Amino acid sequence: MVRKKQPSPPPKFFSFIVNFLRIFLVGGAILSGLLVVVFLFISQIETKLSTQNILFIPNSKDVSEGQIILASVNGNSQKVFVYQFPASLKSEVLGGYGEYPLGSVLPLLKIDHKDNYFALAAFSGIFQHSVTSFYEHPIDSEQLSKAKLIGLLLKQRSTWSLAWQIYKLDGTSLSFKRVENWEEWGKALSGQLVGSINDHCSVAVVNTTKINGLATKLSNVLEKSGVEVVRTTDSIWDQSATAIYYADESALECESVINVIQSVSPVKLIKNTDEVKPTQYRAKVVFFIGNELAEIFGKESTKAD
Numbered sequence: 596m597v598r599k600k601q602p603s604p605p606p607k608f609f610s611f612i613v614n615f616l617r618i619f620l621v622g623g624a625i626l627s628g629l630l631v632v633v634f635l636f637i638s639q640i641e642t643k644l645s646t647q648n649i650l651f652i653p654n655s656k657d658v659s660e661g662q663i664i665l666a667s668v669n670g671n672s673q674k675v676f677v678y679q680f681p682a683s684l685k686s687e688v689l690g691g692y693g694e695y696p697l698g699s700v701l702p703l704l705k706i707d708h709k710d711n712y713f714a715l716a717a718f719s720g721i722f723q724h725s726v727t728s729f730y731e732h733p734i735d736s737e738q739l740s741k742a743k744l745i746g747l748l749l750k751q752r753s754t755w756s757l758a759w760q761i762y763k764l765d766g767t768s769l770s771f772k773r774v775e776n777w778e779e780w781g782k783a784l785s786g787q788l789v790g791s792i793n794d795h796c797s798v799a800v801v802n803t804t805k806i807n808g809l810a811t812k813l814s815n816v817l818e819k820s821g822v823e824v825v826r827t828t829d830s831i832w833d834q835s836a837t838a839i840y841y842a843d844e845s846a847l848e849c850e851s852v853i854n855v856i857q858s859v860s861p862v863k864l865i866k867n868t869d870e871v872k873p874t875q876y877r878a879k880v881v882f883f884i885g886n887e888l889a890e891i892f893g894k895e896s897t898k899a900d
Contacts, residue, residue, distance in 0.1 A: 600612055601844075611825050614617065617784050622845050640877065641773075643670065643673065643760075644668050644669075644670055644673055644675070644757070644760050644761075644850070645670050646668060646670035646671070646792050646821065646851060647668050647669065647670075647727045647728065647757075648665060648666070648667045648668070648670060648725055648726050648727050648728075648820075649665070649666045649668070649726075649727065649728050649729070649730070649748075649754070649757075650663065650664070650665050650666075650718055650726050650728070650729040650730070651663070651664040651665075651666070651729070651730055651731075651732045651747055652697075652698070652700075652701050652729060652730070652731050652732065653682055653698055653731070653733070654731040654732065654733060655733075655800045658745075660682065660698075660737075661682045662679045662680060662681060662682060662699060662824070663679070663680040663681075663682055663684075663697045663698065663723065664677065664678070664680075664732070664739060664744075664747070665678045665680070665723070666677055666744065666748075667756070670851075672793070672837075673764075673768060673770070674768045675761055675763075675764060675769050675770075675771070676770055676783075677739060677744060677766065677769070677770065677771045677772070677774070678772055678773075678774050678780075679739055679771070679772070679773045679774065680697055680774050680780075681697075681775065682696060682698030683697070683698065684696065684775075684776070684795045685697075686695050686700075686721045686777070687720075687721070688703065688717055688720075688721070689701055689713075689716055689717040689720045689721075689861060689891065689892075690713070690717070690891050691860070694770075696704070696890035698866045699722070699798070699815065700714075700717060700718070700721070701714060701729075701731070704717060712857070712860065712861060712862055712863050713861040713862070714729065714859075715727070715728075715729065715859075716858065716859055716860055717821075719816055719858050719859045720816065720859070721867060722780070723784060723815070723816055723819055724784060724816065724819050724820050725816065725817070725820035725821075725822075725855045725858045725859060726858055727854060727855070727858050730747070730751050730772050731748070732747055732750070734749070737826070738771075739771055740771075741761070741762075741764075741769060744759045745761055745762055745878075746759065752807060753758070756826065758760070761837055764883060784819055788886075791821050791823065791853060792820070792821040792822055792851050792852055793822075793823075793848070793849065793851055793852050794823065795848060795879075796817055796823070796845070796848060796849040796851075796852040796878070796880060797823050797825040797877075797878040797879050798817065798822055798823060798825065798852060798856070798879070798880045798881075798882060799824070799825060799826040799827070799828070799876035799877065799878035799880070799882070800813055800814045800817070800824060800826070800827045800882045800884065801827075801829075801830050801831070801835075801881060801882065801883050801884065802827075802828070802829045802884045803829075803830055803835050803883055803884060803885055803886075804884060804885065804886055804887070804888070804889035804894060806889045806893055809884050809888065809889065809892055810827040810828060810884060811827055812881065812892070813860075813882070813884065814827045816859050817855065817856065817859060820855050820858075820859075821855075822852055822855055822856070825877065825878050826876060826877065826878060828876070835883045835885055836865060836883070836885040836887065837860060837862055837864060837865070837867040837883060837884060837885035837886075837887045837888050838864055838866070838867055838868050838883045838884070838885065839853055839856060839857075839865070839866050839867065839880060839881070839882055840865050840868075840869040840870070840872040840873065840880070840881040840883065841873060841878065841879060841880045841881070842867065842868065842870055842873050843867075843868045843870070843882065844867070844870065845879045846871070849879055849880050852880055853866070856880070860888065861888065861891050862887045862888065862891075869881075
Protein backbone atom coordinates (compact mmCIF):
# COMPACT_ATOMS: atom_id res chain seq x y z
CA MET A 596 0.00 0.00 0.00
CA VAL A 597 1.41 3.29 -1.07
CA ARG A 598 1.02 6.10 1.38
CA LYS A 599 0.05 9.49 0.03
CA LYS A 600 2.62 12.13 0.58
CA GLN A 601 1.39 14.61 3.15
CA PRO A 602 1.82 18.30 2.24
CA SER A 603 4.63 19.85 4.18
CA PRO A 604 3.61 22.58 6.63
CA PRO A 605 4.35 26.14 5.50
CA PRO A 606 7.64 27.56 6.68
CA LYS A 607 7.54 29.41 9.98
CA PHE A 608 8.69 32.63 8.30
CA PHE A 609 5.76 32.46 5.85
CA SER A 610 3.32 31.96 8.72
CA PHE A 611 4.83 34.91 10.53
CA ILE A 612 4.36 37.15 7.48
CA VAL A 613 0.73 36.09 7.06
CA ASN A 614 -0.06 36.75 10.71
CA PHE A 615 1.72 40.08 10.63
CA LEU A 616 -0.29 41.20 7.59
CA ARG A 617 -3.53 40.17 9.27
CA ILE A 618 -2.67 42.15 12.39
CA PHE A 619 -1.54 45.11 10.30
CA LEU A 620 -4.74 45.17 8.24
CA VAL A 621 -7.01 44.79 11.27
CA GLY A 622 -5.03 47.41 13.20
CA GLY A 623 -5.10 49.75 10.23
CA ALA A 624 -8.86 49.39 9.90
CA ILE A 625 -9.34 50.14 13.60
CA LEU A 626 -7.00 53.14 13.44
CA SER A 627 -8.77 54.49 10.35
CA GLY A 628 -12.09 54.17 12.14
CA LEU A 629 -10.76 56.03 15.16
CA LEU A 630 -9.37 58.80 12.94
CA VAL A 631 -12.76 59.21 11.26
CA VAL A 632 -14.44 59.47 14.67
CA VAL A 633 -11.86 62.03 15.86
CA PHE A 634 -12.25 63.98 12.61
CA LEU A 635 -16.02 64.12 12.97
CA PHE A 636 -15.70 65.12 16.62
CA ILE A 637 -13.23 67.92 15.92
CA SER A 638 -15.36 69.21 13.05
CA GLN A 639 -18.12 69.95 15.55
CA ILE A 640 -15.87 72.01 17.81
CA GLU A 641 -16.25 75.74 17.39
CA THR A 642 -12.79 77.25 16.93
CA LYS A 643 -12.02 80.89 16.34
CA LEU A 644 -9.20 82.32 14.29
CA SER A 645 -6.75 84.52 16.13
CA THR A 646 -5.54 87.74 14.51
CA GLN A 647 -2.18 87.24 12.81
CA ASN A 648 -0.37 88.00 9.57
CA ILE A 649 1.71 85.20 8.11
CA LEU A 650 4.22 85.81 5.34
CA PHE A 651 5.42 83.04 3.01
CA ILE A 652 8.64 83.79 1.12
CA PRO A 653 10.00 81.78 -1.84
CA ASN A 654 13.26 80.02 -1.02
CA SER A 655 14.70 80.36 -4.52
CA LYS A 656 17.97 82.07 -5.39
CA ASP A 657 16.27 83.65 -8.40
CA VAL A 658 14.26 86.51 -6.87
CA SER A 659 12.58 87.30 -10.19
CA GLU A 660 10.50 84.14 -9.82
CA GLY A 661 7.99 83.00 -7.26
CA GLN A 662 5.60 85.01 -5.19
CA ILE A 663 5.39 86.52 -1.75
CA ILE A 664 2.21 85.41 0.03
CA LEU A 665 0.69 87.31 2.94
CA ALA A 666 -2.17 85.57 4.77
CA SER A 667 -3.90 88.17 6.91
CA VAL A 668 -6.16 86.54 9.49
CA ASN A 669 -8.77 88.86 11.00
CA GLY A 670 -9.80 87.49 14.38
CA ASN A 671 -12.76 89.87 14.68
CA SER A 672 -14.45 89.18 11.36
CA GLN A 673 -13.21 85.55 11.22
CA LYS A 674 -12.02 86.12 7.66
CA VAL A 675 -8.72 85.41 5.94
CA PHE A 676 -7.41 87.69 3.20
CA VAL A 677 -4.62 86.14 1.15
CA TYR A 678 -2.49 88.49 -0.95
CA GLN A 679 0.10 87.51 -3.54
CA PHE A 680 2.94 89.87 -4.43
CA PRO A 681 5.52 89.43 -7.20
CA ALA A 682 8.88 88.62 -5.64
CA SER A 683 10.44 91.22 -7.95
CA LEU A 684 8.40 94.11 -6.45
CA LYS A 685 10.88 96.58 -4.90
CA SER A 686 10.72 98.39 -1.57
CA GLU A 687 12.90 100.24 0.94
CA VAL A 688 14.36 97.95 3.61
CA LEU A 689 14.60 98.98 7.27
CA GLY A 690 18.05 99.98 8.49
CA GLY A 691 19.29 102.03 5.56
CA TYR A 692 19.78 99.10 3.17
CA GLY A 693 18.09 100.92 0.33
CA GLU A 694 15.64 99.47 -2.18
CA TYR A 695 15.47 95.71 -2.81
CA PRO A 696 13.06 93.25 -4.46
CA LEU A 697 10.79 91.53 -1.92
CA GLY A 698 12.32 88.16 -2.73
CA SER A 699 15.80 89.49 -1.89
CA VAL A 700 15.00 90.93 1.54
CA LEU A 701 15.32 87.76 3.63
CA PRO A 702 18.55 86.55 1.90
CA LEU A 703 19.98 90.05 2.41
CA LEU A 704 19.21 90.02 6.14
CA LYS A 705 20.58 86.48 6.50
CA ILE A 706 23.88 87.54 4.91
CA ASP A 707 24.02 90.40 7.40
CA HIS A 708 23.24 88.00 10.29
CA LYS A 709 20.04 89.77 11.32
CA ASP A 710 17.75 87.87 13.69
CA ASN A 711 14.03 87.14 13.33
CA TYR A 712 13.04 90.23 15.32
CA PHE A 713 14.79 92.43 12.78
CA ALA A 714 13.32 90.49 9.84
CA LEU A 715 9.76 90.78 11.18
CA ALA A 716 10.22 94.52 11.69
CA ALA A 717 11.67 94.89 8.20
CA PHE A 718 8.69 93.14 6.62
CA SER A 719 6.24 95.03 8.84
CA GLY A 720 7.86 98.25 7.65
CA ILE A 721 7.67 97.20 4.01
CA PHE A 722 4.01 96.22 4.15
CA GLN A 723 3.12 98.96 6.67
CA HIS A 724 1.23 96.23 8.47
CA SER A 725 2.27 93.94 11.30
CA VAL A 726 3.87 90.68 10.10
CA THR A 727 3.64 88.30 13.05
CA SER A 728 5.50 85.35 11.48
CA PHE A 729 7.21 84.32 8.25
CA TYR A 730 8.21 81.07 6.57
CA GLU A 731 10.03 80.05 3.41
CA HIS A 732 8.28 77.99 0.74
CA PRO A 733 9.15 76.40 -2.63
CA ILE A 734 8.54 78.35 -5.85
CA ASP A 735 5.00 78.08 -7.17
CA SER A 736 3.94 80.41 -9.94
CA GLU A 737 0.46 78.90 -10.21
CA GLN A 738 -2.65 80.54 -8.81
CA LEU A 739 -2.81 80.01 -5.05
CA SER A 740 -5.80 78.04 -3.83
CA LYS A 741 -7.31 77.16 -0.45
CA ALA A 742 -5.78 73.68 -0.65
CA LYS A 743 -2.30 75.09 -1.39
CA LEU A 744 -2.59 77.60 1.43
CA ILE A 745 -3.51 74.84 3.87
CA GLY A 746 -0.58 72.82 2.55
CA LEU A 747 1.80 75.71 3.29
CA LEU A 748 0.38 76.05 6.79
CA LEU A 749 0.62 72.34 7.51
CA LYS A 750 4.34 72.41 6.73
CA GLN A 751 4.79 74.61 9.78
CA ARG A 752 4.47 72.59 13.00
CA SER A 753 2.95 75.44 14.96
CA THR A 754 0.19 76.21 12.44
CA TRP A 755 -1.67 72.91 12.07
CA SER A 756 -4.59 74.26 14.10
CA LEU A 757 -4.75 77.36 11.89
CA ALA A 758 -4.82 75.13 8.82
CA TRP A 759 -7.78 73.25 10.30
CA GLN A 760 -9.58 76.51 11.05
CA ILE A 761 -9.02 77.78 7.51
CA TYR A 762 -10.21 74.43 6.14
CA LYS A 763 -13.58 75.07 7.79
CA LEU A 764 -14.03 78.50 6.18
CA ASP A 765 -16.42 78.91 3.26
CA GLY A 766 -15.90 80.96 0.11
CA THR A 767 -17.18 84.17 1.66
CA SER A 768 -14.67 84.02 4.52
CA LEU A 769 -11.54 83.30 2.48
CA SER A 770 -10.42 85.55 -0.37
CA PHE A 771 -7.40 85.61 -2.70
CA LYS A 772 -6.05 88.65 -4.49
CA ARG A 773 -2.95 89.48 -6.53
CA VAL A 774 -1.25 92.79 -5.72
CA GLU A 775 1.03 94.11 -8.48
CA ASN A 776 2.16 97.41 -6.94
CA TRP A 777 2.19 99.39 -3.69
CA GLU A 778 -0.73 101.58 -4.76
CA GLU A 779 -2.97 98.53 -4.89
CA TRP A 780 -1.65 97.44 -1.51
CA GLY A 781 -2.46 100.84 -0.01
CA LYS A 782 -6.07 100.43 -1.08
CA ALA A 783 -6.19 96.99 0.50
CA LEU A 784 -4.74 98.35 3.75
CA SER A 785 -7.44 101.00 3.95
CA GLY A 786 -10.10 98.38 3.29
CA GLN A 787 -10.23 94.79 4.44
CA LEU A 788 -7.15 94.57 6.63
CA VAL A 789 -7.73 97.34 9.15
CA GLY A 790 -9.66 96.11 12.17
CA SER A 791 -9.20 96.47 15.89
CA ILE A 792 -7.13 93.73 17.53
CA ASN A 793 -8.25 94.60 21.05
CA ASP A 794 -10.63 97.45 21.81
CA HIS A 795 -9.78 97.34 25.51
CA CYS A 796 -6.00 97.67 25.19
CA SER A 797 -4.84 101.20 24.42
CA VAL A 798 -1.19 102.00 23.59
CA ALA A 799 1.06 105.02 24.11
CA VAL A 800 4.23 105.28 22.01
CA VAL A 801 7.03 107.27 23.66
CA ASN A 802 10.15 108.35 21.79
CA THR A 803 13.02 108.74 24.27
CA THR A 804 15.62 109.46 21.56
CA LYS A 805 16.76 112.64 19.82
CA ILE A 806 15.52 111.51 16.39
CA ASN A 807 12.24 113.26 15.68
CA GLY A 808 9.28 111.38 14.23
CA LEU A 809 10.06 107.86 15.44
CA ALA A 810 6.93 107.66 17.60
CA THR A 811 4.75 108.75 14.68
CA LYS A 812 6.54 106.40 12.26
CA LEU A 813 5.91 103.31 14.39
CA SER A 814 2.44 104.44 15.47
CA ASN A 815 1.34 104.55 11.84
CA VAL A 816 2.22 100.88 11.35
CA LEU A 817 0.57 99.90 14.64
CA GLU A 818 -2.64 101.74 13.79
CA LYS A 819 -2.77 100.14 10.33
CA SER A 820 -2.41 96.81 12.12
CA GLY A 821 -5.46 97.43 14.30
CA VAL A 822 -3.76 98.70 17.47
CA GLU A 823 -5.43 101.60 19.27
CA VAL A 824 -2.66 104.17 19.71
CA VAL A 825 -4.06 106.87 22.02
CA ARG A 826 -0.87 108.90 22.44
CA THR A 827 2.46 109.56 20.72
CA THR A 828 4.98 111.75 22.47
CA ASP A 829 8.67 112.57 22.92
CA SER A 830 10.29 112.30 26.33
CA ILE A 831 14.06 112.70 26.15
CA TRP A 832 14.17 113.22 29.92
CA ASP A 833 12.69 109.80 30.59
CA GLN A 834 15.72 107.86 29.37
CA SER A 835 14.94 104.21 28.78
CA ALA A 836 15.92 101.21 26.72
CA THR A 837 13.48 100.02 24.08
CA ALA A 838 10.82 98.35 26.20
CA ILE A 839 7.14 97.75 26.91
CA TYR A 840 5.48 98.69 30.20
CA TYR A 841 2.06 97.56 31.38
CA ALA A 842 0.19 97.00 34.62
CA ASP A 843 0.25 93.46 35.96
CA GLU A 844 -3.49 92.96 35.42
CA SER A 845 -3.15 93.97 31.74
CA ALA A 846 -0.54 91.34 30.81
CA LEU A 847 -2.98 88.66 29.65
CA GLU A 848 -5.59 91.05 28.28
CA CYS A 849 -3.07 92.89 26.11
CA GLU A 850 -1.01 89.88 24.98
CA SER A 851 -2.12 90.12 21.33
CA VAL A 852 -1.34 93.85 21.20
CA ILE A 853 2.08 93.33 22.79
CA ASN A 854 2.88 90.69 20.13
CA VAL A 855 2.03 93.17 17.37
CA ILE A 856 4.26 95.82 18.95
CA GLN A 857 7.10 93.29 19.04
CA SER A 858 6.58 92.58 15.34
CA VAL A 859 7.35 96.22 14.40
CA SER A 860 10.40 96.46 16.67
CA PRO A 861 13.69 95.31 15.09
CA VAL A 862 15.05 94.40 18.54
CA LYS A 863 13.63 92.11 21.20
CA LEU A 864 11.56 94.16 23.62
CA ILE A 865 12.09 94.14 27.35
CA LYS A 866 8.71 93.55 29.03
CA ASN A 867 8.08 95.16 32.41
CA THR A 868 5.12 95.26 34.74
CA ASP A 869 4.76 98.80 36.01
CA GLU A 870 1.87 100.50 37.76
CA VAL A 871 3.17 104.06 37.29
CA LYS A 872 3.93 104.46 33.56
CA PRO A 873 0.50 103.29 32.27
CA THR A 874 -1.10 105.87 34.56
CA GLN A 875 1.44 108.52 33.60
CA TYR A 876 0.86 108.09 29.85
CA ARG A 877 -2.84 107.20 30.17
CA ALA A 878 -2.66 103.90 28.28
CA LYS A 879 -2.67 100.23 29.23
CA VAL A 880 0.55 99.55 27.30
CA VAL A 881 3.45 102.00 26.97
CA PHE A 882 5.96 101.37 24.16
CA PHE A 883 9.28 103.11 24.80
CA ILE A 884 11.53 103.74 21.79
CA GLY A 885 15.11 103.64 23.00
CA ASN A 886 18.57 104.18 21.53
CA GLU A 887 18.69 100.71 19.91
CA LEU A 888 15.83 101.68 17.61
CA ALA A 889 17.21 105.18 17.09
CA GLU A 890 20.44 103.70 15.72
CA ILE A 891 18.54 101.52 13.23
CA PHE A 892 16.05 104.15 12.08
CA GLY A 893 18.74 106.81 12.15
CA LYS A 894 20.47 105.10 9.22
CA GLU A 895 17.31 105.64 7.19
CA SER A 896 17.18 109.31 8.14
CA THR A 897 20.81 109.83 7.17
CA LYS A 898 20.26 108.15 3.82
CA ALA A 899 17.17 110.28 3.15
CA ASP A 900 19.11 113.46 3.96
